[in-house]
Structure formats: structure tokens, C-alpha cells
Amino acid sequence: MTDRLILRRPDDWHVHLRDGAMLAHVAPWTARQFARAIVMPNLSPPVTTVAEGVAYRERIRAAVPAGLDFTPLIVAYLTDRTDPGEMARGHAEGVFTAAKLYPAHATTGSAHGVTDIANIMPVLETMQAIGMPLLIHGEVTDADVDIFDREAVFIDRTLAPLVTRFPALRIVFEHITTAEAAQFVADAPATVAATITPQHLHINRNAMLVGGIRPHAYCLPVAKREHHRLAVRAAATSGSPKFFLGTDSAPHAVHTKEAACGCAGIFNAPFALESYATAFDEDGALDKFEGFASEHGPRFYGLPLNEGTVTLERGAVMVPDRIGEVVPFHAGETLGWRLA
Numbered sequence: 001m002t003d004r005l006i007l008r009r010p011d012d013w014h015v016h017l018r019d020g021a022m023l024a025h026v027a028p029w030t031a032r033q034f035a036r037a038i039v040m041p042n043l044s045p046p047v048t049t050v051a052e053g054v055a056y057r058e059r060i061r062a063a064v065p066a067g068l069d070f071t072p073l074i075v076a077y078l079t080d081r082t083d084p085g086e087m088a089r090g091h092a093e094g095v096f097t098a099a100k101l102y103p104a105h106a107t108t109g110s111a112h113g114v115t116d117i118a119n120i121m122p123v124l125e126t127m128q129a130i131g132m133p134l135l136i137h138g139e140v141t142d143a144d145v146d147i148f149d150r151e152a153v154f155i156d157r158t159l160a161p162l163v164t165r166f167p168a169l170r171i172v173f174e175h176i177t178t179a180e181a182a183q184f185v186a187d188a189p190a191t192v193a194a195t196i197t198p199q200h201l202h203i204n205r206n207a208m209l210v211g212g213i214r215p216h217a218y219c220l221p222v223a224k225r226e227h228h229r230l231a232v233r234a235a236a237t238s239g240s241p242k243f244f245l246g247t248d249s250a251p252h253a254v255h256t257k258e259a260a261c262g263c264a265g266i267f268n269a270p271f272a273l274e275s276y277a278t279a280f281d282e283d284g285a286l287d288k289f290e291g292f293a294s295e296h297g298p299r300f301y302g303l304p305l306n307e308g309t310v311t312l313e314r315g316a317v318m319v320p321d322r323i324g325e326v327v328p329f330h331a332g333e334t335l336g337w338r339l340a
């Protein structure tokens with residue numbers, strides 16, 4: 001039995017670091033675990049221009065404690081009016097690593113998102129031509145589609161046609177939650193990959209709804225039935241280079257989650273590696289963890305692998321009930337792996 005895991009330094013390919021006081025509160029947690037992170041642009045207002053990207057990157061750097069070697073990778077937020085030239089310039093100047101498609105009103109901070117994919121066709125043409133990855137929150141927003149079906153329907157209505165129409169565009173299907181998504185990505189060309197969160201490896205929808213409504217288990221896409229969790233978990237531990245680590249750590253102050261209309265998002269950054277390692281260990285797949293955490297992501301993005309290592313060791317770690325004003329994922333639980 002392995003008791004120590006020495007991994008090439010991992011990256012987080014999907015995180016929400018927020019802004020202002022929340023940024024200062026949460027950024028150190030990500031920076032102590034990961035070398036780089038793809039930082040989501042759904043601020044208010046969102047990060048849409050190169051100048052805003054540069055300014056946000058500076059604010060993130062200022063929030064990272066001295067001595068931690070951490071590189072934030074900035075993402076542009078696509079709207080109906082995104083200028084292809086602005087994306088090309090941001091990418092060429094090394095500001096925008098990728099651009100994010102939020103279908104309007106699909107999730108937290110998506111009000112300025114894209115109302116119809118037809119509106120961004122010229123942007124996608126440019127991104128394909130310059131090799132700029134497209135990151136997607138893959139859920140439809142149609143009122144007649146059940147919330148538990150919104151990811152699977154998105155594949156048929158939007159994602160599959162997009163992959164056909166843009167055969168050279170690199171696409172990351174973010175935070176997948178369904179068997180359909182795992183299968184779609186596995187069968188898709190090598191231009192299509194997916195991130196997987198810790199929560200979607202650990203919980204199904206019962207965690208949210210059995211024995212009382214549990215707002216801290218609520219995020220989007222919402223956790224699904226158990227067979228979906230198992231399919232997502234099989235994808236993560238499969239060793240396929242199409243699946244990689246993206247926490248979707250999404251902090252919200254406790255009073256905004258414990259509310260009549262609670263915010264979507266789970267704050268998992270403080271114990272993210274511990275959480276993933278516990279899941280891989282439970283499935284006898286620790287040998288697949290380094291690829292998932294440290295290799296598949298940079299290879300897909302065309303970025304160098306990190307130098308240096310982190311060490312995880314078997315041993316109990318208690319997750320606190322609160323971290324400041326935020327309730328972390330696994331609050332009150334004990335995980336079986338800890339960061340050395």
C-alpha cells in the first residue's frame with residue numbers, strides 16, 4: 001500500500017478566485033496547492049477586455065503570499081459583442097490563455113454571457129485560427145429543460161455541432177457531471193477535453209437533498225444521480241489524457257448560500273488535492289493521479305509541465321466547519337490524505 005505520493009506540481013484548470021476581500025481570502029489556498037490556475041472571468045463586471053485581464057492578473061498576484069510560486073492564467077469572458085480582434089490581441093500578448101463561453105443565465109455571474117452561439121461565430125473562427133482554447137459551461141438554459149438534463153441536452157444542441165463546425169478549435173467541456181458528457185468527450189476528437197471537480201467525484205444529488213436541504217453541496221452543474229457520479233469518476237481515473245483536474249472552487253459567503261435563494265458554488269480549494277487523492281485511492285487508481293493532476297492539462301493547453309513536486313501522505317486531515325466566511329467542501333469530515 002502506497003503511503004506517500006510524490007507528484008509533479010499540479011495545476012488547477014478551473015477556479016474562481018473572485019475579487020477584493022474574497023480574492024485576498026481564497027487565493028492563498030489555491031496558490032499553496034497549485035503552480036498555475038485557469039482563473040475564471042465571471043466577476044462583476046466580467047473580464048472582457050485585455051486591459052481588464054491585465055488589471056485582474058495584477059490583483060491576483062498581489063493577493064498571493066510572497067514566496068509562493070503561482071501563476072494565474074487569465075480567461076476572457078465571451079459576450080454577444082466580443083470583438084475577435086480583442087481576443088487575438090489578448091492571446092498574442094500572453095494575457096488571455098483562453099476564452100470562456102457562459103450561456104447567458106446558466107450559472108453564477110453569467111448574466112452578460114452569450115444569448116445565442118450564432119453571435120460568436122466570428123470570434124470562434126479567430127480562436128480556432130490562432131489556437132486559443134474555448135472553455136465552456138455546458139448547460140442549456142431553456143425553461144422547458146429540466147435542470148438535471150441541461151448538460152446532456154447541451155451536448156446534442158450545442159457542443160456536438162460546434163465540434164463538427166470547428167474541427168481544429170480546442171474545447172474544454174468544464175466541470176462535467178454526467179455519463180453522457182464523459183462518453184461524449186471520450187469519443188470526441190483529440191481537440192475536446194474535460195475538467196472534473198472533486199465534488200462530482202464524491203457526491204451525488206442525495207448529498208444535497210436527503211435529510212434536509214444542504215446548500216453547501218449545491219453547485220452548477222448540479223450533482224446528478226449515482227450512476228453519473230460513477231461514470232465521471234471512471235473517466236477521471238481512466239488515465240485518458242482528455243480528462244484533467246479543474247476544481248471549480250467557487251466561494252460564496254455563508255449567508256449567500258444559506259438563504260431562500262442560495263448561490264451555486266462549492267469552495268473546495270483548501271483541501272482539493274486531498275479530496276481528489278482520497279477518491280483516486282478509493283478506486284485503486286493512485287497511479288493515474290499524476291497524469292490527471294499534473295500532465296493532461298498542460299499537454300492539452302500546449303503549456304510546459306511544471307518542474308518540482310508536491311508530496312501527499314496517507315493520514316487524517318480534518319476539514320474545518322468554516323474558513324472565514326466560507327464553508328469548505330467536506331466541512332467537518334476527515335480525509336485520508338494530507339499535503340506534506
Ligand SMILES: NC(=O)N[C@@H](CC(=O)O)C(=O)O
Nearest residue numbers: 016107108219220250264265
Ligand atoms: N460552479 C458554480 O456553481 N458556480 C460558479 C460558476 C460556474 O462555474 O458555473 C461560481 O462562479 O460561483
Ligand SMILES: [Zn+2]
Nearest residue numbers: 107137220221
Ligand atoms: Zn460553470
Ligand SMILES: [Zn+2]
Nearest residue numbers: 016040248250
Ligand atoms: Zn466554475
